[in-house]
Amino acid sequence: MSAVAKSGSGAKSGSGEGQRRSPYFTEEHEALRDQVRRFVETEIKPHALAWEEAGSVPREVLRKMGALGFFGIRYPAEYGGSEMDTMATVVLAEELGRSTFSGVAITALVHTDMASVHIANAGSQAQRDRLMPDIIAGEKIVAVAVTEPDAGSDVKGIRTTARREGDTYVLDGAKMFITNGVHADLYCVAAKTDLSAKPSQSVSIFLVEKGTPGFKVSRALDKHGWRSSDTAELVFEDCRIPAENLLGQEGRGFYAIMSNFQNERTVIGAMAMGEAQAAIDLTLDYVRTRKAFGAPLWDKQVIRQKLATLASKVEAGRQLVYHAAWLDAQGFEATREVSMAKAYCGELVNEVMYACLQFHGGMGYMRESTIERMTRDARVQAIGGGATEVMLEEVAKRL
Structure with a gap:
């Protein structure tokens, strides 16, 4: 995998091509901006109308993004990442937004900055070693499943449960409006593990892999916009996963x-x-x-x-x-x-x-x-x- 370039042409940041360089960004950030902007012009804009019709971004395009280092900007070098900072995330998001195809942008950004972060931050060493290289390479795409039909920003209000049975957890519930939900390989799922605890201490996060019995994509959702981003309703019915699929500590998911x-x-x-x-x-x-x-x-x-x-x-x-x-x-x-x-x-x-x-x-x-x-x-x-x-x-x- 090729990492993000460390130096570059000094492409201008901010609004138009002639804007002054922002003092918030280094040469490394500007090299990244130039690299993402070139990718947008050559790999996204000429093809993304077809992706709007198809309702998703082709996996080979996501692999290309991974190969260029876009999915590992802030992740450790040992997994293929570039170990950059929050400003680099802003560069990636801003330039993908400039593509005019926000469905493509959100597909990538959910993977990089909203879903896989839970594995990177809370996963065990074994989980990270097994999954992070493929996540950064774009070989495995990640979704985060928190929102439910009756709980959005109110995370404490989720109703999906996970009960411990021996060396497994059993998940039951439903998730709604899940970006990357149709085609993801891995799902970071929020569920309540202790209904008697305070709401802020009752939520845990679990790693559920596609194909796990009891887990299904109930339906792909038809959206007003972001048409090239796949969005799904997910259902968990007696979905049994290994106990080691808990991400971080039980009760710390909120x-x-x-x-x-x-x-x-x-x-x-x-x-x-x-x-x-x-x-x-x-x-x-x-x-x-x-x-x-x-x-x-x-x-x-x-x-x-x-x-x-x-x-x-x-x-x-x-x-x-x-x-x-x-x-x-x-x-x-x-x-x-x-x-x-x-x-x-x-x-x-x-x-x-x-x-x-x-x-x-x-x-x-x-x-x-x-x-x-x-x-x-x-x-x-x-x-x-x-x-x-x-x-x-x-x-x-x-x-």
Whole structure:
């Protein structure tokens, strides 16, 4: 496996090609940005419309991403990783967001930063040695199964149970809206192991492999956006797994999930700002060539100023994400800043898409239009990973 490049061409970070380099990023980060951007242009954009129709990203594409080191950015070198930091995660998420195919982006980012982290952080030495090389190589894709029909951001409210029977655990319950749920090889499943304990001490995480008796993908879900990302409902009925499939300590799953929420929300914020910048760039190209009333739309002051305002807001959102990620990389507590970034960027990307579609006129409403797809994809950014309302409550607690 080839690791992520350690130095490179100094590709510009941030919004457009001509932007100044951000002081948050090193040459190593910029080399990664250049590498991901090239992959997006050559391997994603020319083919991803077909993946939208198919409802998933081909496994060979994910293997290519693994071979380039994208799936091991923050993992140990002994497993094929690059041992980079939170800022590198932001680079990957932002550049995948810029692809305009957010279903592809979330397929990769759930694997790297929302699911496999539970194995990397809490797995036993034997579990990590067995699984992490294939996870980093893209040979095994991982999903995280926390959300249920009646429990989303409220992790304490999950109802799936896992009871200990000798040297096994038996899982019963259902999971909903699970990204990578159809085609994953490994599932990190949250379940309650002690119904008498406090809710925060009753949840554990288990590793369930595809094909385990009693576990099935109940159905693939038909979504408004993220069409190239497979999403599933999962069912566990008397699903018996070895006791050693427990990830970490029994009863500590809630804390593991809440801890990684900060990483997940930073990733979503960065991805959203990549999407928003791509939408602005796309719209700038359109309004400079589309004529109305005898002149390009760009000549209309109201359009220029609206796009300038949106660009200013996206720059603010981007800097908020960068700062939250930097705090995390430096080891500071950043729940407030991460929650701010998730709330602000999740709402902002929708504001940007609405305006950009408007400036595309009737063409923006057509399914053949890139901005139409991007607008659908953006809607979930204010929901997934913690709805805006939940994020604002997290901020309010810390004011």
